[in-house]
Amino acid sequence: MWTDEEKDGLPGDAKIDVTYTVNDRNQLVIEHGATCTAPGVLNLTNHSYWNLDGRV
Secondary structure (H helix, E strand, C coil): CEECHHHHCCCCCEEEEEEEEECCCCCEEEEEEEEECCCCCCCCCCCCCCCCCCCC
């Protein structure tokens, strides 16, 4: 994902990468990182919700 400085109000542009992997222990691993063109604060998080019960 690419954020644009002018569009998103950040001090620079940012390239954000997120990788979802299921490892050999059947664990979901979420890795995220970013490369920015200017100094600033960027807090990356995940807000996934899982229905493990199967009921809607």
